[in-house]
Amino acid sequence: MNDELSLLAIVIGVLHSGIRLATPYLYAALGETFSQRSGVLNLGVEGIMLVGAFTSFYTVLQTDSLLLGLLVAAVSGAIMGLIMAIVSVTLQAEQGISGIGLYLFGLGLSGLLFKQLLGTPTGLNGFSEWRVCVPGSESLCLGNIPILGEILFRHSPMVYGAFLLVPVSWWILMKTQWGLTIRAVGQNPTAADSLGINVAQVRYWCVIVGGILAGIAGASLSISLLNVFQEDMTNGLGFIAVALVYFGGWSPIGVMFGTLLFSTVNALQLWAQVLDLPIPSDVAVMLPYLLTVIALALPFNRGEKPASLTRPFERGK
Amino acid sequence: MSRMSRLFETLLPLWATLVALAIGALILLLMGADPVEGYTAMFTGAFGNKNGLADVLVKATPLLLVALGIAIAFRGGTINIGAEGQLIMGALVTAAVGVGLGESVGKWVGIGLCIAAGTLTGALYGAIPGYLKARLNVNEILSTIMLNQIAIQISYFMLRGAMLDPKQIEQGTNVPQSARLGRVYDLPRFTDIAKSLGYTESAKNLEIEGFRGELYGLLVEPTRAHTGLILAIVMAILVYVLLWRTTVGYRIRMVGQNAAAARYAGVNVAKYTTLSLALSGAFAGLAGAIEIVGLHHRMFEPEAVSAGYGFSGIVVALFGKLHPLGAIPAALLFGGLLVGGDKMQRAIQVPNVLVTVILGLVVLFVVSSEIIVKRRSARRVGVEKQTPLENPPLNPPRREGEKKEGKEAQP
Numbered sequence: 001m002n003d004e005l006s007l008l009a010i011v012i013g014v015l016h017s018g019i020r021l022a023t024p025y026l027y028a029a030l031g032e033t034f035s036q037r038s039g040v041l042n043l044g045v046e047g048i049m050l051v052g053a054f055t056s057f058y059t060v061l062q063t064d065s066l067l068l069g070l071l072v073a074a075v076s077g078a079i080m081g082l083i084m085a086i087v088s089v090t091l092q093a094e095q096g097i098s099g100i101g102l103y104l105f106g107l108g109l110s111g112l113l114f115k116q117l118l119g120t121p122t123g124l125n126g127f128s129e130w131r132v133c134v135p136g137s138e139s140l141c142l143g144n145i146p147i148l149g150e151i152l153f154r155h156s157p158m159v160y161g162a163f164l165l166v167p168v169s170w171w172i173l174m175k176t177q178w179g180l181t182i183r184a185v186g187q188n189p190t191a192a193d194s195l196g197i198n199v200a201q202v203r204y205w206c207v208i209v210g211g212i213l214a215g216i217a218g219a220s221l222s223i224s225l226l227n228v229f230q231e232d233m234t235n236g237l238g239f240i241a242v243a244l245v246y247f248g249g250w251s252p253i254g255v256m257f258g259t260l261l262f263s264t265v266n267a268l269q270l271w272a273q274v275l276d277l278p279i280p281s282d283v284a285v286m287l288p289y290l291l292t293v294i295a296l297a298l299p300f301n302r303g304e305k306p307a308s309l310t311r312p313f314e315r316g317k
Numbered sequence: 318m319s320r321m322s323r324l325f326e327t328l329l330p331l332w333a334t335l336v337a338l339a340i341g342a343l344i345l346l347l348m349g350a351d352p353v354e355g356y357t358a359m360f361t362g363a364f365g366n367k368n369g370l371a372d373v374l375v376k377a378t379p380l381l382l383v384a385l386g387i388a389i390a391f392r393g394g395t396i397n398i399g400a401e402g403q404l405i406m407g408a409l410v411t412a413a414v415g416v417g418l419g420e421s422v423g424k425w426v427g428i429g430l431c432i433a434a435g436t437l438t439g440a441l442y443g444a445i446p447g448y449l450k451a452r453l454n455v456n457e458i459l460s461t462i463m464l465n466q467i468a469i470q471i472s473y474f475m476l477r478g479a480m481l482d483p484k485q486i487e488q489g490t491n492v493p494q495s496a497r498l499g500r501v502y503d504l505p506r507f508t509d510i511a512k513s514l515g516y517t518e519s520a521k522n523l524e525i526e527g528f529r530g531e532l533y534g535l536l537v538e539p540t541r542a543h544t545g546l547i548l549a550i551v552m553a554i555l556v557y558v559l560l561w562r563t564t565v566g567y568r569i570r571m572v573g574q575n576a577a578a579a580r581y582a583g584v585n586v587a588k589y590t591t592l593s594l595a596l597s598g599a600f601a602g603l604a605g606a607i608e609i610v611g612l613h614h615r616m617f618e619p620e621a622v623s624a625g626y627g628f629s630g631i632v633v634a635l636f637g638k639l640h641p642l643g644a645i646p647a648a649l650l651f652g653g654l655l656v657g658g659d660k661m662q663r664a665i666q667v668p669n670v671l672v673t674v675i676l677g678l679v680v681l682f683v684v685s686s687e688i689i690v691k692r693r694s695a696r697r698v699g700v701e702k703q704t705p706l707e708n709p710p711l712n713p714p715r716r717e718g719e720k721k722e723g724k725e726a727q728p
Contacts, residue, residue: 043458047677083681092691093684096396096458100631101680108673115668116348231670236466243459282477286470289463296455 008147014271015151018264019159023225024049024217024234025259026162028241029248030169031213033255036245037173038206039186039308040088043099045214046238047106048080052218054110057229058117060124066223073219074212080106081211085204092312103238111231121230126223127156158224165213169252182206186306189313199313214238236289243292249303258295265291326690330636333682334650341675350667362660363653367531369660371507371540375612377652379404379604381549383630384637384644385556386443386600391639392560393593394573399446399461400601401627402468403439405619407602409472411435411609412616413480415498427502432606439602440595442468447594451587457594465627472619480616494617504543504611511537545607549648552600556641569593601627625673629655632676635683651676 028045035042056073060066080102087098132153134140142153173179184192185202193199217238222229244262248255269284325332342352363369383400390397397403414434418427446464449455476493485491511517516537520530535542560566571579572589580586608622609615616622633651637643658672 087681087685091685091688093681093687096398097631097635098681098684100398100628101677101684103677104628104632104673104680105677108670108675108677111670112344112668112674115670236462239459239462243463246456246459280474280478282470282474286467286474289466289470293449293455293460293463293467296459297449297453299453 010271010275012147012150014264014267016154017267017270018260019151019163020155020225020263021266022256022259022263023159023162024220024237025241025244025263026165026256027213027217027220028238029244029255029259030162030165030252031210031217032242032245033169033248033250033252034173034182034206034213035210036309037186037250037306038182038203039189039306039311039313040085040203040207041095041099041242041310042081042084042088042102042207042210042214043096043239043242044080044084044102044106045099045210045217045241046234046236047103047109048077048211048214049106049218049221049234049238050110050232051080051106052077052215053222053233054113054218054229055215056219057124057222058113060126060223061118061122066127069223070216070219073215075215077211077213077215077218078208079211080215081208082204084211085207088312089200089203089207092314095310095312107232114229114231118229121228123228124223126225126227127158129154130157130160156224158220162220163256166252166256173252183306185313186308189308193313193315203313214241217241240289240292243296246305247292247295250306251303254303261295262288262292322693326693329686329689330638330647330679330683333686334636334679336682337675337678340678341671344671344674345667348667350665355661355665355667358664359654359657359661362664363657365528365531367534367538367540369656370531370535371542372656373649373652374535374542374546375652376655377648378543378545378549378611379608379624379626380630380633380652381546381553381644381648382600382604382607383626384633384648385549385553385641386597386604387631387634388637388639388641388644389556389560389569389600390593390597391634392573393569393589393597394576395447395450395457395590395594395597397443397446397461397594397597397601398458398631399443399464399598399627400604400630401623401625402461402465403442403598403601404605404608404623404627405465405468405472406442407435407439407605408609408613408622409468409475409480409605409616409619410438410602411606412495412498413475415502415609416480416496416615418499418502420499420501424501427499428504428610431498431502431610432603435606435609436599436603439605440599442602443598444591444595447591447598450594451590469619472616476616482615492617495615497615498610500614502610503614504545504607506539507536507542507544508539510544541612543611545611548607550645552603553641553645556600560641565592569596601630604630629676632680632683635680 028049032042032045052073055076056069059072060069084098084102087093088095129143132142143149145153173182181192181197181202185197185199189199218234221233226233240262244255244258247258266288269287272279272284273281338356342356345352345355363373383404386400387397411431411434415427415431418430422430442464446455446457446460449460450457473493476495477491480495481491482494482496484496485494519538520533523533525533534540560570568579568584568589569592571582571584572586572593576586604626605622613622629651633644633647636647636651637645654672654675658669661667661671662669
């Protein structure tokens with residue numbers, strides 16, 4: 001065992017990584033929450049993330065502008081979302097399968113662009129830690145608060161953005177007219193339609209917003225957390241984000257708690273490997289996935305599934 | 318309906334694939350490559366010579382078996398994204414049994430035991446999401462995706478531990494792979510069959526030239542082509558019989574089409590949901606078993622063994638219109654596309670992931686084109702649909718354009 005690391009330092013480390021690792025899941029899962037609340041299961045999140053991760057990475061490499069990279073990720077995510085919306089809303093295709101199609105498309109496209117434009121993995125300087133300090137002072141910073149500050153306030157802006165998005169999404173979905181419309185469309189599109197709501201339009205916007213956030217989720221990996229791009233670098237992360245939406249009961253708050261649970265277990269297994277605990281690394285890597293399956297099977301009440309989820313809407317039916 | 322339009326509908330997946338290939342050509346152009354040259358390299362690389370053809374058959378085998386499983390699940394009303402994991406688990410256990418047998422039993426008993434073990438493992442691994450869905454209402458798409466990752470980690474755990482090749486330990490390289498299965502348990506290759514039938518002369522010696530020579534070479538000369546394909550085709554016929562000629566198959570399809578009606582008719586829906594996913598897993602597990610005894614002869618990197626067949630198998634199943642017999646030509650076509658992609662990469666330096674892009678587009682176009690069929694059949698029965706048959710609502714919902722119709726229909 002490592003002597004120089006006290007138990008406290010380990011706990012701080014695990015919780016800090018847990019929050020950090022939650023970032024891509026949060027962006028993707030919150031976006032997917034909008035999509036699913038409107039009745040569309042977008043299983044292509046993984047593919048969108050890969051495209052977002054590459055386009056932002058390449059933009060930053062070329063222009064050195066992180067914000068431009070983020071913007072490009074959002075735009076490419078929106079385009080991928082639009083494709084999904086056309087297929088699943090206008091053309092009323094089976095959503096589970098079309099999502100797999102979008103995943104394969106994104107996986108192939110990001111790999112193709114990577115091989116054609118870069119060829120070999122390189123690194124870049126992504127978003128760095130954002131220090132919130134008292135103006136004019138170097139040491140009076142939130143990140144210097146013992147324990148709590150070290151866990152909560154030593155992150156990149158992408159991390160804060162993800163957590164800020166939780167109350168914002170909750171407020172939009174639960175407290176605004178838009179949110180009510182979205183939920184109505186997901187719950188009973190026929191009734192919403194009869195009230196003059198344009199069901200297809202609402203679903204288009206929700207899937208596109210989901211795409212934008214999935215693109216940003218990809219960017220949060222390639223230009224903030226890892227600062228590299230590799231083929232298939234998301235490695236199932238987007239699919240887990242979809243599962244977290246189910247787990248979180250289609251509520252942004254629930255999704256956040258599910259994500260934190262998942263990412264903290266992930267941080268634990270990473271730290272277990274760093275500390276050389278006698279757990280085989282393969283078993284450790286498996287734990288978060290196993291946990292997700294078990295969590296999905298637990299019979300506690302996790303809120304009502306949008307009644308029209310995966311069901312295309314057709315007038316007069 | 319005219320014969321022409323029926324033909325158009327039957328061949329929809331083919332049109333979808335052609336559109337996807339056209340977009341692939343556009344991408345090739347954007348990348349500064351000549352699409353004609355690229356697709357020519359793809360086609361001749363896959364179908365133009367005996368080694369290409371052999372590779373196509375080798376890839377078509379797991380594609381077909383996985384697609385059969387996907388089709389069964391689909392017909393039973395579930396979506397199995399977990400073929401990847403089921404295939405890996407099947408391959409892993411096949412290798413474990415094969416290595417464990419040493420050379421203690423005869424050739425056919427050994428191969429039989431290996432394949433049975435792999436198939437059974439796949440079935441059990443498929444039954445997990447089936448049971449979770451049937452009893453605990455867990456979405457099978459999500460659970461199967463998680464189980465894919467779990468299967469990969471289980472494989473690495475075994476391959477780095479109990480199943481690690483003793484030679485790797487000796488040499489100190491510790492590459493995570495199992496020992497080689499006994500050579501007696503190799504599935505016969507085409508060339509072995511030919512030899513036992515007395516054909517040993519090469520095409521060159523017999524002066525058979527051109528494509529006929531390559532075909533002869535495929536059947537007689539040493540290539541990677543093995544008899545797993547024949548088993549897969551037999552399985553396709555058996556699945557057809559199962560689904561359309563037996564009670565079990567009828568019930569699986571009934572549950573898939575209308576679970577509520579099936580329950581009302583006395584069918585145990587939970588049982589048949591679990592069964593269809595277990596069967597689906599069995600075929601993916603069988604694919605993994607065949608990959609081991611027919612091709613790799615040892616277990617190694619699980620992602621390389623599954624090679625994305627779990628996902629490309631979905632494309633094959635869709636292309637075959639979820640019909641077991643339709644999956645046969647589909648598997649050959651997409652086997653060709655996968656092999657051709659590699660050849661194209663070598664010929665004109667275009668990354669072979671272009672094939673993944675095309676596969677994704679095929680899926681998107683095939684599922685999107687379903688609406689054409691739906692619209693057409695709706696038009697055909699349109700006359701009956703316009704008049705509301707049962708209990709028109711007292712206050713019919715107001716919709717632009719439909720308002721008049723609704724009023725006319727009111728008695």
